[in-house]
Amino acid sequence: xxxxxxxxxxxxxxxxxxxxxxxxxxMIIAEEGTAQKIVNRTLNDEELYKTLVxxxxxxxxxxxxxxDIYAARLRMKKGFMDDKTALHIFVLxxxxxxxxxxxxxxSREENAAKCSMSIDDMVNAVKLMFKSPSKHLTMxxxxxxPSLEYELIKTGITKAEEINVAEKRKITxxxxxxxxxxxxxxxxxxxxxxxxxxxSLDGPDFIHNQNRGKADxxxxxIAGIAKARKILxxxxxxALMTTSExxxxxxxxxxxxxxxxxxxxxxxxxxxxxxxxxxNENWQKYNDRFIAFYKTALDYIIELNKHGTFFREEYATxxxxxxLTPYTTGFVDLQSPAGIVNSVLIYNYDGYVxxxxxxxxxxxxxxxxxxxxxxxxxxxxxxxxxxxxxxxxIWSNEVLAGCSNCVVxxxxxxxxxxxxxxQGDMYGFRPTSFFCKKIRx
Amino acid sequence: xxxxxDRKIYSDKCIxxxxxxxxxxYIIERKLDGxxxxxxxxxxxxxxxxxxxxxxxxxxxxxxxxxTETKDIKTxxxxxxxxxxxx
Numbered sequence: 001x002x003x004x005x006x007x008x009x010x011x012x013x014x015x016x017x018x019x020x021x022x023x024x025x026x027m028i029i030a031e032e033g034t035a036q037k038i039v040n041r042t043l044n045d046e047e048l049y050k051t052l053v054x055x056x057x058x059x060x061x062x063x064x065x066x067x068d069i070y071a072a073r074l075r076m077k078k079g080f081m082d083d084k085t086a087l088h089i090f091v092l093x094x095x096x097x098x099x100x101x102x103x104x105x106x107s108r109e110e111n112a113a114k115c116s117m118s119i120d121d122m123v124n125a126v127k128l129m130f131k132s133p134s135k136h137l138t139m140x141x142x143x144x145x146p147s148l149e150y151e152l153i154k155t156g157i158t159k160a161e162e163i164n165v166a167e168k169r170k171i172t173x174x175x176x177x178x179x180x181x182x183x184x185x186x187x188x189x190x191x192x193x194x195x196x197x198x199x200s201l202d203g204p205d206f207i208h209n210q211n212r213g214k215a216d217x218x219x220x221x222i223a224g225i226a227k228a229r230k231i232l233x234x235x236x237x238x239a240l241m242t243t244s245e246x247x248x249x250x251x252x253x254x255x256x257x258x259x260x261x262x263x264x265x266x267x268x269x270x271x272x273x274x275x276x277x278x279x280n281e282n283w284q285k286y287n288d289r290f291i292a293f294y295k296t297a298l299d300y301i302i303e304l305n306k307h308g309t310f311f312r313e314e315y316a317t318x319x320x321x322x323x324l325t326p327y328t329t330g331f332v333d334l335q336s337p338a339g340i341v342n343s344v345l346i347y348n349y350d351g352y353v354x355x356x357x358x359x360x361x362x363x364x365x366x367x368x369x370x371x372x373x374x375x376x377x378x379x380x381x382x383x384x385x386x387x388x389x390x391x392x393x394i395w396s397n398e399v400l401a402g403c404s405n406c407v408v409x410x411x412x413x414x415x416x417x418x419x420x421x422x423q424g425d426m427y428g429f430r431p432t433s434f435f436c437k438k439i440r441x
Numbered sequence: 442x443x444x445x446x447d448r449k450i451y452s453d454k455c456i457x458x459x460x461x462x463x464x465x466x467y468i469i470e471r472k473l474d475g476x477x478x479x480x481x482x483x484x485x486x487x488x489x490x491x492x493x494x495x496x497x498x499x500x501x502x503x504x505x506x507x508x509t510e511t512k513d514i515k516t517x518x519x520x521x522x523x524x525x526x527x528x
Binding site for chain 1: 458461462463464465500501503504506507508510511514515517518519521522523
């Protein structure tokens with residue numbers, strides 16, 4: 001072998017093999033002891049040597065001749081930073097027409113008062129959104145159940161369209177709804193402005209109804225999905241599920257339900273430690289069972305694909321995209337610097353701006369750590385204020401203990417909000433972090 | 442049980458990194474006398490700790506060598522990727 005210089009890479013052992021991952025996320029699986037041989041310069045495998053050079057693990061010159069390509073690829077991996085704050089979530093109300101057992105948004109009764117956004121705040125929030133330098137803006141309506149607030153949705157969209165005549169941004173609208181209350185009027189608005197529907201389907205009727213706390217929930221959701229598809233088209237409706245403790249027993253049945261309903265993918269989503277879900281008594285047990293549930297469901301999906309049914313698990317798709325392609329994903333939960341503020345801002349019904357969806361959920365529990373300012377404040381004061389500057393010291397996993405030298409760092413992200421919520425401080429402690437365990441397993 | 446580690450071979454950073462990941466399961470005490478560090482674990486099943494600790498210690502030693510050798514190229518790489526970039 002020629003004399004060579006090392007390039008930044010990390011390694012671990014899995015099932016008797018060395019797994020090597022470089023700064024770009026390129027992965028090589030080799031026999032155990034390979035990392036040691038590379039460092040000790042005792043490699044004796046010519047093909048492996050060539051692969052290591054080609055994939056930027058080692059360089060035959062001190063400065064790699066393709067350093068510019070190397071740097072361009074690194075920049076591409078962090079491409080989400082160029083997008084700036086693109087996702088803007090408008091929490092219209094806490095009012096809801098369901099009674100989900102694990103509600104993460106701390107919803108209230110359908111006729112509850114004083115828990116919806118004012119029209120003035122909606123207009124000001126839209127103006128604030130346009131202060132973001134992002135060329136692409138996603139305006140997402142959430143709740144509670146946002147479809148109960150038709151006038152707010154209409155006001156938000158029409159104001160955005162009005163401002164955008166001059167701004168000329170690319171705007172995507174998303175309505176997160178349980179589909180119980182999709183009126184003709186609302187769907188016509190969605191059709192006019194190409195609003196995408198994101199709904200929740202937890203699985204077969206007995207799971208969905210139990211999770212959602214109403215006997216007719218499944219029936220109404222399926223009917224709502226059909227109605228939305230009829231008016232907006234099949235591709236305009238996406239669904240995601242939340243894995244309750246009941247769901248953990250039925251991984252295959254849940255996948256089958258999604259296929260039955262004509263979806264070609266699903267996101268196997270764990271409960272998050274916010275809202276009512278935070279009152280779950282035994283998180284450790286739930287977390288361990290969720291990992292087993294996920295593996296069973298993913299194995300089943302892979303088998304379905306092998307037998308000719310095209311079906312995608314979205315979380316696995318995101319991770320594989322990070323491993324197998326040079327591109328970024330835009331998935332805010334796995335970003336470094338973190339997705340909060342950098343990629344997402346929340347305009348809450350209470351007239352305040354929060355760092356992330358989870359941040360406003362914490363606020364419902366009386367924790368205002370991630371409240372960044374009022375909707376009426378200046379954008380610069382919100383995104384560059386004292387609070388955000390403080391959070392920014394720990395929102396990159398490149399500088400966190402346990403993350404900076406973790407082999408999967410390049411696929412993972414930093415999440416100060418989750419750390420704060422689950423471990424009591426924003427910095428976090430990786431050895432006891434469920435999020436960390438989930439990523440590493 | 443106790444393990445002694447020669448600091449001339451394994452740095453403080455190396456030992457700290459290895460201990461960090463084991464601190465979930467064990468209560469670990471560190472004492473330094475000259476170049477020799479003594480690591481004590483309050484656990485009946487000390488052999489498990491020894492095995493896990495030594496494996497991690499050697500892995501972090503290897504990572505430390507990689508980090509030291511690649512520090513400069515990493516700085517150049519990040520400067521080229523993110524410095525002086527025009528929109």
